Amino acid sequence: xxxxxxxxxxxxxxxxxxxxxxxxxxxxxxxxxxxxxxxxxxxxxxxxxxxxxxxxxxxxxxxxxxxxxxxxxxxxxxxxxxxxxxxxxxxxxxxxxxxxxxxxxxxxxxxxxxxxxxxxxxxxxxxxxxxxxxxxxxxxxxxxxxxxxxxxxxxxxxxxxxxxxxxxxxxxxxxxxxxxxxxxxxxxxxxxxxxxxxxxxxxxxxxxxxxxxxxxxxxxxxxxxxxxxxxxxxxxxxxxxxxxxxxxxxxxxxxxxxxxxxxxxxxxxxxxxxxxxxxxxxxxxxxxxxxxxxxxxxxxxxxxxxxxxxxxxxxxxxxxxxxxxxxxxxxxx
Amino acid sequence: xxxxxxxxxxxxxxxxxxxxxxxxxxxxxxxxxxxxxxxxxxxxxxxxxxxxxxxxxxxxxxxxxxxxxxxxxxxxxxxxxxxxxxxxxxxxxxxxxxxxxxxxxxxxxxxxxxxxxxxxxxxxxxxxxxxxxxxxxxxxxxxxxxxxxxxxxxxxxxxxxxxxxxxxxxxxxxxxxxxxxxxxxxxxxxxxxxxxxxxxxxxxxxxxxxxxxxxxxxxxxxxxxxxxxxxxxxxxxxxxxxxxxxxxxxxxxxxxxxxxxxxxxxxxxxxxxxxxxxxxxxxxxxxxxxxxxxxxxxxxxxxxxxxxxxxxxxxxxxxxxxxxxxxxxxxxx
DNA sequence: GGAAGATGAAAAATCGTTTAATCACCGTAA
DNA sequence: TTACGGTGATTAAACGATTTTTCATCTTCC
Numbered sequence: 032x033x034x035x036x037x038x039x040x041x042x043x044x045x046x047x048x049x050x051x052x053x054x055x056x057x058x059x060x061x062x063x064x065x066x067x068x069x070x071x072x073x074x075x076x077x078x079x080x081x082x083x084x085x086x087x088x089x090x091x092x093x094x095x096x097x098x099x100x101x102x103x104x105x106x107x108x109x110x111x112x113x114x115x116x117x118x119x120x121x122x123x124x125x126x127x128x129x130x131x132x133x134x135x136x137x138x139x140x141x142x143x144x145x146x147x148x149x150x151x152x153x154x155x156x157x158x159x160x161x162x163x164x165x166x167x168x169x170x171x172x173x174x175x176x177x178x179x180x181x182x183x184x185x186x187x188x189x190x191x192x193x194x195x196x197x198x199x200x201x202x203x204x205x206x207x208x209x210x211x212x213x214x215x216x217x218x219x220x221x222x223x224x225x226x227x228x229x230x231x232x233x234x235x236x237x238x239x240x241x242x243x244x245x246x247x248x249x250x251x252x253x254x255x256x257x258x259x260x261x262x263x264x265x266x267x268x269x270x271x272x273x274x275x276x277x278x279x280x281x282x283x284x285x286x287x288x289x290x291x292x293x294x295x296x297x298x299x300x301x302x303x304x305x306x307x308x309x310x311x312x313x314x315x316x317x318x319x320x321x322x323x324x325x326x327x328x329x330x331x332x333x334x335x336x337x338x339x340x341x342x343x344x345x346x347x348x349x350x351x352x353x354x355x356x357x358x359x360x361x362x363x364x
Numbered sequence: 365x366x367x368x369x370x371x372x373x374x375x376x377x378x379x380x381x382x383x384x385x386x387x388x389x390x391x392x393x394x395x396x397x398x399x400x401x402x403x404x405x406x407x408x409x410x411x412x413x414x415x416x417x418x419x420x421x422x423x424x425x426x427x428x429x430x431x432x433x434x435x436x437x438x439x440x441x442x443x444x445x446x447x448x449x450x451x452x453x454x455x456x457x458x459x460x461x462x463x464x465x466x467x468x469x470x471x472x473x474x475x476x477x478x479x480x481x482x483x484x485x486x487x488x489x490x491x492x493x494x495x496x497x498x499x500x501x502x503x504x505x506x507x508x509x510x511x512x513x514x515x516x517x518x519x520x521x522x523x524x525x526x527x528x529x530x531x532x533x534x535x536x537x538x539x540x541x542x543x544x545x546x547x548x549x550x551x552x553x554x555x556x557x558x559x560x561x562x563x564x565x566x567x568x569x570x571x572x573x574x575x576x577x578x579x580x581x582x583x584x585x586x587x588x589x590x591x592x593x594x595x596x597x598x599x600x601x602x603x604x605x606x607x608x609x610x611x612x613x614x615x616x617x618x619x620x621x622x623x624x625x626x627x628x629x630x631x632x633x634x635x636x637x638x639x640x641x642x643x644x645x646x647x648x649x650x651x652x653x654x655x656x657x658x659x660x661x662x663x664x665x666x667x668x669x670x671x672x673x674x675x676x677x678x679x680x681x682x683x684x685x686x687x688x689x690x691x692x693x694x695x696x697x
Numbered sequence: 698g699g700a701a702g703a704t705g706a707a708a709a710a711t712c713g714t715t716t717a718a719t720c721a722c723c724g725t726a727a
Numbered sequence: 728t729t730a731c732g733g734t735g736a737t738t739a740a741a742c743g744a745t746t747t748t749t750c751a752t753c754t755t756c757c
Contacts, residue, residue, distance in 0.1 A: 033477065033498065036744060046707045051745055058746085059705055081480040082424060083743025085415035086712045093458070093479060101444035104437065104624040111434035114461050123458050123479050125426070128447050144366065146426060146456050147414040165366065262625055269630040272605045291437040292595055292625055297602040369714060379737050384715060391716080392735055416713030419742045 034075045036083075043071055054079060085147050093123045094318065095143030095151035099131045104262065104290050105305075109171075112311035113152060120315060122149070131156045140164060150318045157212055167321035169314045173214040174332060181313040181331045185215055188303040188335030189222025192257050192285050195301070195337055197228055200346035201255040201283060204233040205248055207267060208259045211237055216259040219287060223257055238263060246274035249282050254346045261286035261293045261302055268300065268342060279344030289338055299340030309333045367408045369416075376404055387412065418480050426456045427651065428476030428484035432464045437595065437623050438638075442504075445644035446485060453648060455482070464489045473497060483651045490545055500654035502647045506547040507665060514646040514664045518548055521636040521668030522555025525590050525618050528634070528670055530561055533679035534588040534616060537566040538581055540600060541592045544570055549592040552620060556590055571596060579607035582615050587679045594619035594626045594635055601633065601675060612677030622671055632673030642666045 040047040045064060052058030053068040060068075071077075085091040094117055098106060114124050125148055129136035136156055143151050143166075150167035161170050161178050169180045176182075193204065206223050208216040220235060227233055234253075236243045245256070245267050256271075258264035264286030268278055278284055278298055286293065289304035313331045320327060373380040378397065385391030386401040393401075404410075418424040427450055431439060447457050458481055462469035469489055476484050476499075483500035494503050494511050502513045509515075526537065539556050541549040553568060560566055567586075569576045578589070578600050589604075591597035597619030604611055611617055611631055619626065622637035646664045653660055 035742095047744075048708080048746075049706060052706090055745080059703095061705060064705080078474070078478045079745095080743060081478055082415045082418035083712090084745075086419050086714090086743075087745045089712075091415060091479075101447060102440040102624070104440065106443075107435040107437065107439050110439075110443075110459065111461055114434060114459055118460070118475075123460070123475065125456050125458050126443065126447055127451070127456070128444055141411070142451075142456065145411045145414055146424075262628060265625055266628045266630070269602070269605070272602070273630045290625075291435070292598055292623075295595060295599045297599070297606045368712095380714075381716075381738080382736060385736090388715080392733095394735060397735080412715095413713060416742090417715075419713075419744085420715045422742080 033080065034077045036077075036079065039068075039071055039075065039077055043068060090149055090322075091147040092121060093125055093146070093148050094315075095125045095127065095140070095146075095148040095153075097127045097129055097136060097139045097143070097151055097153040099129050099136070099154060099156035101126070101128045105260075105288050107291070108288075108305070108307045109154075109311070112307035113314065116308070116311040116315045120319065122315075129156050133159045149322060152314050152318065157214075167318055169317045169321075171310065171314060173218045174330065175214050175218055179330050180317050181310055181333065183305045183310065183335050184332040185218035185335070186222035186225070187332075188287065189219040189224075189257075190226040191222075191335065191337050192219075192287075192303055193223040193226040193233075195339070196255045196257065196283055196285065196343060197226070197231060199283065199343060202231045202346070203253050203255070204231070205243070205253050205256045206233050206235040206259075207238070207243075207256055207263050208235065209238045209263060211239070213259075219259045233257075238266075242266070242270075245270045245282075246276065249274075249276050253282065255283040255285070255343070258284070258286045261288050261290040261300055264300055264302070264342075265292065265296065268296070268298075278342055281347060283343040283346070285343050287335075293338075294340065298342045301340045301343040302338050303335040304338050305335060306333050366413065367410045369410075369412065372401075372404055372408065372410055376401060423482055423655075424480040425454060426458055426479070426481050427648075428458045428460065428473070428479075428481040428486075430460045430462055430469060430472045430476070430484055430486040432462050432469070432487055432489035434459070434461045438593075438621050440624070441621075441638070441640045442487075442644070445640035446647065449641070449644040449648045453652065455648075462489050466492045482655060485647050485651065490547075500651055502650045502654075504643065504647060506551045507663065508547050508551055512663050513650050514643055514666070516638045516643065516668050517665040518551035518668070519555035519558070520665075521620065522552040522557075522590075523559040524555075524668065524670050525552075525620075525636055526556040526559040526566075528672070529588045529590065529616055529618065529676060530559070530564060532616065532676060535564045535679070536586050536588070537564070538576070538578075538586050538589045539566050539568045539592075540571070540576075540589055540596050541568065542571045542596060544572070546592075552592045571599075575599070575603075578603045578615075579609065582607075582609050586615065588616040588618070588676070591617070591619045594621050594623040594633055597633055597635070597675075598625065598629070601629070601631075611675055614680060616676040616679070618676050620668075626671075627673065631675045634673045634676040635671050636668040637671050638668055639666050 036047050036050055040050045050068055052060050053065050117124050127139035129139050152169045154171050155161045170178050171181050172179045173182055173185055206220050208220055256267045264284050268284045271278055271282055276282055286300050286302045289302045293300040293302050310333050369380050369383055373383045383401055385393050386398050450457050460472035462472050485502045486494055487504050488494045503511050504515050505512045506515055506518055539553050541553055589600045597617050601611055601617045604615055609615055619633050619635045622635045626633040626635050643666050
């Protein structure tokens with residue numbers, strides 16, 4: 032059994048109020064008793080218990096994290112960053128999976144409230160408007176989502192991806208997405224299209240319509256594939272390699288999110304990474320402001336970072352740059 | 365503001381005890397008032413608040429999940445399964461990352477206790493002995509870890525992997541691990557070695573010693589690579605393909621854990637999947653037993669499941685089976 | 698010397714819920 | 728009529744902390 036405040040007080044012959052005052056630094060305590068008490072506290076390793084404190088103060092020090100799909104490979108990085116940022120400010124993270132279902136999402140939020148979460152960080156499932164929640168909330172989704180508070184600048188990311196390839200001489204692109212209904216993917220693709228120079232052309236393929244024949248695309252003059260996720264980039268890359276094409280010799284491939292495998296494949300996958308620590312820190316900060324009901328900042332757009340590895344290179348017949356080809360592991364911002 | 369028990373009681377002109385009794389079904393309440401109260405409860409959407417209940421009952425309905433590294437790509441599946449299983453039994457999940465550091469791990473456990481967790485599920489970091497925790501705990505690691513409660517049968521998984529390839533005519537293997545100090549990987553490799561038939565031979569390579577030259581290995585007669593993780597299998601596979609080898613034509617590759625990308629690459633990666641729902645359910649069940657201080661079952665070994673995709677096939681010059689080659693998406697247990 | 702102020706610490710209220718103890722009432726049996 | 732058992736509901740205590748209020752003591756100043 033953990034030591035309780037009352038026990039400490041009794042052993043020392045002081046009141047619980049005094050011990051609590053020492054703990055919080057508030058109230059009036061003589062230097063003498065302060066030393067005495069803090070010594071005892073350290074000795075028995077006392078920590079104030081959550082429920083009692085939560086009941087009295089109305090603050091549990093726990094935040095909810097509601098995700099549409101925990102098994103999404105992007106999640107580990109996000110969850111880790113948020114857990115780290117939260118712990119840094121002394122808060123815990125309660126997770127919930129809405130299984131991409133608006134009803135389950137609402138239910139998850141209710142459970143968070145019931146469990147005493149001080150606020151929630153929510154990556155809303157598609158088509159849900161997160162509003163009028165009965166507790167402070169931060170929405171992480173995409174810039175085009177109403178109510179969004181923090182997210183990567185997906186559009187700028189898409190722009191960077193296309194510009195990177197254009198600088199390498201590529202002019203004919205395939206933009207590869209999974210679902211039209213994903214606002215993140217739409218933003219990324221919009222960014223790519225916005226960066227198209229005169230004389231460049233891009234065709235958009237959606238995996239929800241079926242997997243395109245990459246080998247055929249390559250034969251028809253496409254020299255670069257920009258996928259909205261490393262997962263799709265990997266699909267393209269392995270299919271191209273399987274069909275005998277060289278990456279990046281014949282076709283360059285670039286992805287998004289810098290997933291766990293991206294650095295470990297051959298060729299290393301060039302990708303646009305999300306700055307998860309930054310996003311997490313911003314989310315926690317935003318939530319903290321709400322908890323102190325301070326004035327809220329505008330939605331925060333965190334830039335994406337181009338990570339150049341070996342899956343992108345000069346377009347065929349394009350004069351190669353001075354530095355021959357990027358080495359695996361190079362990181363450019 | 366959420367409605368409180370006291371408010372409901374006052375509005376109905378009854379005592380809080382009565383409302384609480386209706387909620388729990390205990391105590392003595394007339395059918396009449398029972399209806400009245402439950403109607404009101406439903407009307408205002410009342411749910412008992414966590415902290416108050418936790419304080420009184422000593423149970424928070426929250427479990428801690430402590431992991432050595434959230435960013436591990438295996439984590440999403442585990443976390444999702446545990447969250448689902450916990451929610452099914454009305455419990456929430458508080459996550460923490462020990463960053464593979466024993467000190468941080470102990471600290472994380474302390475925080476869980478402080479936040480009122482009823483018990484914890486812990487995937488211990490290497491070299492730590494989880495024992496004498498001041499609260500119910502379930503350890504998920506490997507069969508050879510002392511104190512382990514639930515885990516996949518990694519050894520049997522390794523055995524299955526090697527047998528699968530042996531049945532396809534392979535005789536010369538490379539067993540590919542990351543770190544000798546990982547008990548999970550050691551168990552898997554031990555299982556592989558235990559299944560070697562007479563005339564078969566296997567060489568073990570550890571990535572911590574550097575990435576081996578897979579192309580050279582293939583040239584020297586290796587026809588199958590068994591990696592202890594899909595991540596390493598992917599490394600091998602892309603390097604082989606990049607060097608012009610055909611998978612599985614020249615070399616078969618098999619991995620572990622059925623990570624998110626494994627089904628989406630070409631060729632689809634044959635792998636041994638962990639039965640996460642089963643593991644999660646067993647962990648939660650084990651914890652529930654501890655909470656009712658019932659007698660505890662022996663450590664539970666959950667079988668791994670062979671998922672046959674396209675990265676494994678008959679050894680070169682081996683008579684092909686009747687069904688030509690496994691199709692992507694096929695699942696065999 | 699007595700009032701006012703400062704100081705240190707204790708007493709008590711409070712948060713929301715559960716639960717053991719108590720109570721009022723009614724019908725029934727002695 | 729009295730005692731008793733059963734029923735339905737209330738009262739009050741308890742959980743572990745924080746915080747406001749109160750109280751006692753000691754200075755200091757007129």
